[in-house]
Amino acid sequence: MDNTLQEIRNKLKAGGDARLRDAGQRYFKEKIKAYGFRTADVTRISKEFFGRVEGQGKEGIFRMCESLFSSGYIEESFIACNWSYYARDGFAESDFAVFERWIGKYVSNWATCDTLCNHTVGAFVEKYPEFAGELKRWARSENMWMRRAAAVTLIIPAKKGKFLKEAFEIADILMDDKEDLVQKGYGWLLKEESRTRQKEVFAYVMKNRRRMPRTALRYAIEKMPKDMKAKAMA
Numbered sequence: 001m002d003n004t005l006q007e008i009r010n011k012l013k014a015g016g017d018a019r020l021r022d023a024g025q026r027y028f029k030e031k032i033k034a035y036g037f038r039t040a041d042v043t044r045i046s047k048e049f050f051g052r053v054e055g056q057g058k059e060g061i062f063r064m065c066e067s068l069f070s071s072g073y074i075e076e077s078f079i080a081c082n083w084s085y086y087a088r089d090g091f092a093e094s095d096f097a098v099f100e101r102w103i104g105k106y107v108s109n110w111a112t113c114d115t116l117c118n119h120t121v122g123a124f125v126e127k128y129p130e131f132a133g134e135l136k137r138w139a140r141s142e143n144m145w146m147r148r149a150a151a152v153t154l155i156i157p158a159k160k161g162k163f164l165k166e167a168f169e170i171a172d173i174l175m176d177d178k179e180d181l182v183q184k185g186y187g188w189l190l191k192e193e194s195r196t197r198q199k200e201v202f203a204y205v206m207k208n209r210r211r212m213p214r215t216a217l218r219y220a221i222e223k224m225p226k227d228m229k230a231k232a233m234a
Helices: 002-013 018-027 040-068 074-086 096-108 110-127 129-139 144-152 155-159 165-173 179-193 198-208 214-220 226-233
Strands: none
Touching: 002 018, 002 074, 002 129, 002 165, 040 074, 040 096, 074 110, 074 165, 096 110, 096 129, 096 179, 096 214, 110 129, 110 144, 129 144, 129 165, 144 165, 144 179, 165 179, 165 198, 179 198, 179 214, 214 226
16 A cells, blocks of 8 residues: 555656646645646546555545545545545445545645545435435534535536535525635535526525625526526626
C-alpha cells in the first residue's frame, strides 16, 4: 500500500505544472494546495493505479483514501474521491459514517466537496435511500461544506427524478444560508430536479422567490423556458 501511494506522489510531484497550479487558484476563495494537474489527467492516474489496489478490498481502499485525503493536496483528494466511488459495489450502511467523517475532516473547497458527494455519497444514497433523510442533519451543520454536501449529494439522483421531497426539504433548511457556495449548491440541486419535475420546481421557486437569494434562484431556473424565468425573476 505504502509503495503505491508513494509512487502516486512521486508521479504527481514530477509532473506538476506550476502554471496550472497558480492558474487553478483563481477558481477558489480558499488557499489550495496543489501539484498543478488538469482534472482529466488526475482521473487517468486514478484509473491507472486503481487496478493495483482494488484487490485490497473496500477496507484497504478506504484506508488509502484516508491517507490521500490527509495530505491536503487537491489532486490526492480527487484520487481518493475516485477510488471510493470505484469501490461502490461494496458499499455497506456503515460507510455513511465514514463519508460524513471525511467531509467534516478533509473537505475544504467546493471541488473536493462536489467530487466526493456527487459520485461516492450520491451512489451510496441511491443504494440506501433511507439515508437521504440524514442529509437534512448535514444541512443544519455549522460546517459550510457539510451544508453544501447536503445538497450536492443528490445532484446525480436528481437528474433521474429522484428525491424531490428531500430536495425541497434541504432547500427549505438552506434557504437563508449566507454562504454563496451553499446557495449555489441548493440552487444547483433544484435545477437538476427541474429536468424531470419542472412544474413542481417552478411552483416551489414561485412560492419562495421573494425569500430565496438571487444566486440560488438563478441556478434553480437555469434550465427553464424564458417565460418561466421572467416570472420567477420579476
